[in-house]
Amino acid sequence: MFVFTSPDGRSFEAESVTALEALDRLGQKKGAVAARVDGDLVDLATVLTDSSLVEAVPASSDEGLEILRHSTSHLMAQAVRRLFPGTKVAIGPAIKEGFYYDFDVNGTLTEGDLKRIEDEMRRIVKESHRVERFFLPRDEAIARFRDEGEIYKVELMEEIADDEISLYRQGEYVDLCRGPHVPNTSMLRHFKLLSLAGAYWRGDEKNVMLTRIYGTAFAEKEDLEAYLTRIEEAKRRDHRKLGRELDLFSIQEEGPGFPFFHPRGMALRNKLIEFWRNEHRRAGYEEIMTPLILDRDLWIRSGHWDHYRENMYFTEIDGAPYAIKPMNCPGGILVYKSQIRSYRDLPLRIAELGTVHRHERSGVLHGLMRVRCFTQDDAHLYVTPDQIKREIQGIMDLVDHVYSDVFGFAYHVELSTRPEKAMGEKELWDRAEQSLQEALEEKGVAYRLNPGDGAFYGPKIDFHLEDCIGRTWQCGTIQLDFQMPEKFDMTYVGSDGAQHRPVMLHRTVLGSLERFMGILIEHFAGAFPFWLAPLQVRILPVKGEHQPWARSVETLLREWGLRVEVDGRDEKLGKKIRDAQLQKIPYMLVIGEREVESKRVAVRERSKGDLASLSLEGLQELLLGEYDPLGDAPSLRRSVPHP
């Protein structure tokens, strides 16, 4: 006899039961899609052959959803196989917000086919097939799938070491799978196929391209609907859409990947730069600027020619070869080398808002997030080996301050290690990777390992931010580099009077102004905080005759250092308010007869609505009291001139 116990302490004895029976007898059957037995996820049909702790996995839990989605991907594969005979199936996992399955279809699938596939899926659900696990000896399983032409599954099975292969059957459909799955196709109700995409077999562009179908599934209908609505809502925050609506920037056919910044976008960008300069001055950085175009030999020497050439643009000057810089480091290094450096100068923190050009493949361009010309908020730190960790941690603090304190972004950290085409010796890389890891662990920062994704000259810590639909983008980065100092024979004079080799840190905080602005736009849905808003105040005269006072107030607010304009159009107030709301301008100042007479303004805030009628002193207190990370910037003068 075995004893089966539930987490809440109930238990019973039995000879042998299935997980489902156990859950039933422990009063936990309802809503379960699988069971957790002594910590392992298993099918409900699994026969329990030892005393164990048995727990239900409800469909709505994270694990339950994953199982539900995984099972739905199988359901989809079954439907595709029915509708498109001869289709070979590849891989179909659950992912963050749904699932996908990759197929090798004869001919092509189009979005119109998704509906048909969904209909077939519903038919299979109605047919109510049991989803059963069974095992075959490895050779037998391989032979069986090979006979059916399932070359992708065969390839996967050949890599499985076990003698027995785990398979699942639902109706006529059999798939290679570890499970667990829901016990019956009838449990799959609330799903939707979302999109169609190409995907390389095993993610390698040298392999054939398969057709991937993305979909999602939820335990409850409302959850699915809420998800679909959320995706729709999120699309309204898309920075490409808002960039056009708020007239921030544009990208033209004449320059794919080369954004044009309009006056409003420039106001935002310049404010961001001002903020950035302020933070870096405080953090002990100096600033330089280096040329966009430099002799090709420099890039051969730096290793870019060997490791980065396909991403570079080249040109010629008086018949001699030059390159447009894809990175700022070589230029920065020349500045370092322009004089003899002493250990007393270190750590040397030299920042540069460096505009770089990189040839990105056409299919990857994406609004401001992925462009071919962008300005990095770069900096290079030249340090002694024993300063490395402290400087790395200093940068991490700066990044966290900017992301968390100032903008309120959630972010995650990755440690990217030695790539395939790395420059330099492995021991140096190991040392560098270890330093970064130590810095992270000492700070207690949670991070993901991203193997093989380092820069060609060094490993890096990456800071990733999310866009409106949850895609993540690398923004900040800290790269530890032992290679360039060698290549360029960089030195400093130590206290011993001898020459020593500095270590170099490459880093960004925002990443690039372009990408960061994209994130900002999506994060705030275009409703920027007051200090960043391209236009902070719009003054709305009720009638034409109120314009003189409106203009006076405008002049005054300019004096205060604010970005302000008057809506002098011959329109009704309601229209002016509507337009200002749509432009997401933080404050509207309504000026009518009452205001002109009393020398006041009626203040409307974009999210709070009509606030109050204020005197100019009261207005100044309100506006200049708004949060501003630039603090007591001298441009904000405090006196109230009387117009």
Added chain:
RNA sequence: GCCGGUGUAGCUCAGCUGGUAGAGCAGCUGACUUGUAAUCAGCAGGUCGCCGGUUCGAGUCCGGCCGCCGGCUCCA
């Protein structure tokens, strides 16, 4: 770069099975003189992404190229 989709006025979109383009908003002009999310009327605006082909005739069909969108691969 690869796979799928897509490309009509500044923006959002109509345009059936081929018969040389239409709406709303925005713009301009005029009237209205306006108080917290759209005043009314008129006018103007398009080589239908580009190139080529089929056809008596192409926005519509075919081919090539370019851009854009979603992925993949690659990256700040």
